[in-house]
Amino acid sequence: MNTGRSSAAAHTFRNRSDAGRALAEHLRSYANRPDAIVLALPRGGVPVGYEVAQALNLPLDIFVVKKITVPGYEEMALGAIASGGIYLLDEPLIEQLGLSKQQLEDIADNAYREVLRRESAYRNHRTAPELAGKTVILVDDGLATGSSMQAAVAALRRREPARIIVAVPVGSREACSDMKALADEAVCARVPDPFYAVGLWYEDFSQTEDGEVRGLLEKAAAAARARTQS
Numbered sequence: 001m002n003t004g005r006s007s008a009a010a011h012t013f014r015n016r017s018d019a020g021r022a023l024a025e026h027l028r029s030y031a032n033r034p035d036a037i038v039l040a041l042p043r044g045g046v047p048v049g050y051e052v053a054q055a056l057n058l059p060l061d062i063f064v065v066k067k068i069t070v071p072g073y074e075e076m077a078l079g080a081i082a083s084g085g086i087y088l089l090d091e092p093l094i095e096q097l098g099l100s101k102q103q104l105e106d107i108a109d110n111a112y113r114e115v116l117r118r119e120s121a122y123r124n125h126r127t128a129p130e131l132a133g134k135t136v137i138l139v140d141d142g143l144a145t146g147s148s149m150q151a152a153v154a155a156l157r158r159r160e161p162a163r164i165i166v167a168v169p170v171g172s173r174e175a176c177s178d179m180k181a182l183a184d185e186a187v188c189a190r191v192p193d194p195f196y197a198v199g200l201w202y203e204d205f206s207q208t209e210d211g212e213v214r215g216l217l218e219k220a221a222a223a224a225r226a227r228t229q230s
Contacts, residue, residue, distance in 0.1 A: 015204040016044060016141050019169035020051025023189045027137060027167060031056040035162065036135040039063040041152060042122060043208035045140035048169060050216040052139055057227070060220035061129050062213075063138065063156065064118045065148040068111045070097065078104075080148050081111050083119060083128075086155035088147065122213050126221060131159040138164060142198030143171030143188065146178050153182050170201045 013019035030036045038060045040049025046062065053060035065082045068089070069075070078099075079089035087108060094104060119128070138152055149166060156164055166179040167187040172195035179186035192201065199205035 016047035020048035023169045024052045024055035041140040046213045049139040080151035082151040082155035084155045088151040135163045136161045143175035146175035
């Protein structure tokens with residue numbers, strides 16, 4: 001994991017595609033491996049993951065994680081829920097807010113319904129990949145606190161992959177260190193210090209739309225079909 005310091009200018013990516021190409025350079029040892037797959041966290045992680053998958057000649061799919069927030073206070077995260085229904089909750093905050101078990105279940109159930117909706121919408125009837133025994137490269141556009149990625153790793157463990165590699169173009173020193181302990185490997189291409197926020201390290205950090213996610217997944221699926229037919 002690269003933890004060197006340098007100026008802000010040296011850590012700036014033009015956009016998520018540029019960041020994905022830069023990240024792929026740190027993952028060259030996984031290129032062309034039949035047991036490896038790139039899983040991107042929608043939505044912002046998908047343009048990054050697409051470039052990584054293309055550069056390494058690997059299949060691309062998604063792994064959906066959604067923050068669990070207090071209704072009416074969307075900036076207040078209670079935790080996160082990932083594909084497979086795995087929760088990561090901020091228990092001290094939940095206790096502080098005095099939420100009942102039923103209230104928490106209702107909030108989490110609503111979040112999980114959105115996870116299922118996104119999986120269905122993005123995959124467009126393609127089946128989820130089998131991950132048991134695979135080397136999974138889990139990609140997002142950056143790590144600030146790392147809570148969403150933590151939920152993703154915990155959920156992925158239930159699928160029994162051989163290895164989980166967390167890979168991001170940029171992340172805070174604390175979050176990247178946490179991922180190194182949690183995953184089998186953590187690749188943070190840039191670890192600026194001070195960090196501030198993920199978006200500051202992109203010239204263009206505009207929101208990734210659902211249509212772009214679907215389009216990139218379809219392009220990656222077409223490329224995978226072409227590889228198997230060649």
